Amino acid sequence: MTYEEAKKQYLDRREKTNAIGLGFYLNSLDVETGVAPSQSFAYRSKQLEVLSGIIYDMTTSPEAMESIRVLAENETEDQALLHEVRLAAEQAEKLAKIPKEEYLAFNALLNEVYPVYVTAKQTSDFSLFEPYLQKIFDYNRKYVNWVGGEKQGYDVLLDEFERDYGQKEYDEFFALLKEAIVPLVKEISGKKLQFNDSFLQYEYDKERQLEFCEYLREVCCFDRERTVMLESEHPFTTNNGSHDVRITNHFYTDNLSSSIFSAIHEMGHGLYELQVADEFEGTGSGGGASLAMHESQSRLMENMIGRSLPFWKAHFPKLQSIFPKELEGVTAEDFYKYVNRVEESLIRTEADELTYSIHVLIRYEIERAVMEGKVEAKDIPALWNRKYKEYLNVDVPCDKEGCLQDSHWSGGSLGYFPTYSLGSAYAAQIYRAMERDLDMDTVLGGENLRPLADWLKEHLHRYGASKFPKELIRIATGEEFSPRYYVEYLTEKYRTLYGI
Numbered sequence: 001m002t003y004e005e006a007k008k009q010y011l012d013r014r015e016k017t018n019a020i021g022l023g024f025y026l027n028s029l030d031v032e033t034g035v036a037p038s039q040s041f042a043y044r045s046k047q048l049e050v051l052s053g054i055i056y057d058m059t060t061s062p063e064a065m066e067s068i069r070v071l072a073e074n075e076t077e078d079q080a081l082l083h084e085v086r087l088a089a090e091q092a093e094k095l096a097k098i099p100k101e102e103y104l105a106f107n108a109l110l111n112e113v114y115p116v117y118v119t120a121k122q123t124s125d126f127s128l129f130e131p132y133l134q135k136i137f138d139y140n141r142k143y144v145n146w147v148g149g150e151k152q153g154y155d156v157l158l159d160e161f162e163r164d165y166g167q168k169e170y171d172e173f174f175a176l177l178k179e180a181i182v183p184l185v186k187e188i189s190g191k192k193l194q195f196n197d198s199f200l201q202y203e204y205d206k207e208r209q210l211e212f213c214e215y216l217r218e219v220c221c222f223d224r225e226r227t228v229m230l231e232s233e234h235p236f237t238t239n240n241g242s243h244d245v246r247i248t249n250h251f252y253t254d255n256l257s258s259s260i261f262s263a264i265h266e267m268g269h270g271l272y273e274l275q276v277a278d279e280f281e282g283t284g285s286g287g288g289a290s291l292a293m294h295e296s297q298s299r300l301m302e303n304m305i306g307r308s309l310p311f312w313k314a315h316f317p318k319l320q321s322i323f324p325k326e327l328e329g330v331t332a333e334d335f336y337k338y339v340n341r342v343e344e345s346l347i348r349t350e351a352d353e354l355t356y357s358i359h360v361l362i363r364y365e366i367e368r369a370v371m372e373g374k375v376e377a378k379d380i381p382a383l384w385n386r387k388y389k390e391y392l393n394v395d396v397p398c399d400k401e402g403c404l405q406d407s408h409w410s411g412g413s414l415g416y417f418p419t420y421s422l423g424s425a426y427a428a429q430i431y432r433a434m435e436r437d438l439d440m441d442t443v444l445g446g447e448n449l450r451p452l453a454d455w456l457k458e459h460l461h462r463y464g465a466s467k468f469p470k471e472l473i474r475i476a477t478g479e480e481f482s483p484r485y486y487v488e489y490l491t492e493k494y495r496t497l498y499g500i
């Protein structure tokens with residue numbers, strides 16, 4: 001097969017795979033936003049199995065493997081294409097090592113799990129979810145054996161979620177965080193920030209929360225012609241290229257800040273997708289570079305921007321105009337302190353920035369034990385509750401607020417959680433680089449975040465997934481990745497806030 005023949009075949013197949021991907025995209029949106037009736041799952045599951053089979057056959061046929069090999073082995077001017085096909089070659093080789101019937105059965109299982117998981121969470125009944133979770137653990141253990149080469153066990157999964165990060169790197173990373181943050185949390189514990197908390201007694205109407213989220217959409221430069229905001233149990237971002245980006249939110253009438261920070265977080269993810277260079281649309285380089293890089297963008301937006309004082313000085317008046325009675329007498333400073341207070345908490349997604357990584361560390365340790373075969377699905381609730389007591393000094397009252405709170409495992413994924421903390425560390429380093437070019441107080445206090453969005457586009461977003469995360473960090477910051485920026489950021493922020 002010549003290079004040109006291989007390229008034509010590859011591009012043709014990529015177009016077909018993308019088209020089939022639209023089916024998966026719309027299906028999962030339909031299911032996760034509650035649009036699909038519950039009786040539709042069984043038939044959908046069969047249809048998706050057929051689509052998975054088509055993709056599997058297309059990707060693993062001898063012809064497909066040959067064309068990818070030819071492309072991957074030949075240097076070309078098109079560096080993005082070369083990067084893409086080398087990854088595709090790796091993935092195709094992995095896929096070919098998975099027995100087809102196991103692969104299809106697992107995909108079918110995943111399509112069945114989500115509604116079961118939602119019911120288990122709603123009723124706080126882990127026993128409904130347990131048999132599915134055990135199958136997911138079993139599959140992951142088999143999977144690392146099938147595809148593992150140089151890397152083994154949990155490292156295989158970790159590396160898939162974030163290239164070049166395995167247990168060695170994460171053990172060191174979490175050790176540094178533990179060393180710096182655990183003593184700081186202890187120092188802060190028992191200290192209370194003083195602020196006017198009169199607004200906590202009110203109920204917050206969903207429609208008006210939505211109105212403020214629409215306002216934030218303008219602030220965050222979240223282009224209306226290419227984005228949609230929806231509702232789901234657990235907020236997420238999904239997209240079909242850079243011209244169709246959707247974020248979801250969940251509204252609690254007894255919690256004003258939840259939907260605000262979910263919206264800002266998901267818009268951080270969304271902005272990344274919106275700002276990938278047009279030339280990458282429909283290619284393997286379209287979209288964010290990695291999970292941690294994606295999470296760095298959502299966390300930069302949510303925490304460094306959305307939880308800053310200049311930001312709230314600029315936008316609190318709008319929030320107050322939407323909830324005049326509820327926020328009467330409350331200042332931007334009060335709200336800033338409220339959204340940055342440190343608390344021993346049960347729920348990862350509601351945790352403050354400082355203790356957040358401890359939530360992640362707990363999941364990392366549990367997953368590592370699962371992949372070492374030391375823990376089974378039935379052991380999860382007790383282990384979970386024990387670790388929460390040990391690290392965060394909280395008693396978990398029910399599995400809904402414990403091991404059923406996150407949907408990741410129900411999606412079949414182990415190895416995902418650590419990327420959240422790594423993303424926060426990337427964010428701190430990127431933010432520091434941004435500070436060298438922009439006057440951040442002015443940017444944060446502005447009507448919208450256009451200068452920041454433009455900076456991110458120029459230094460990071462436009463590259464999409466055309467390079468690996470480590471290189472992108474070098475491009476964006478001029479340095480190698482270093483977690484010390486994250487530790488410095490947290491230490492400085494919380495010492496100032498708590499006056500210690």
Ligand SMILES: [Zn+2]
Pocket residue numbers: 265269295298
């Ligand atoms: Zn996120």
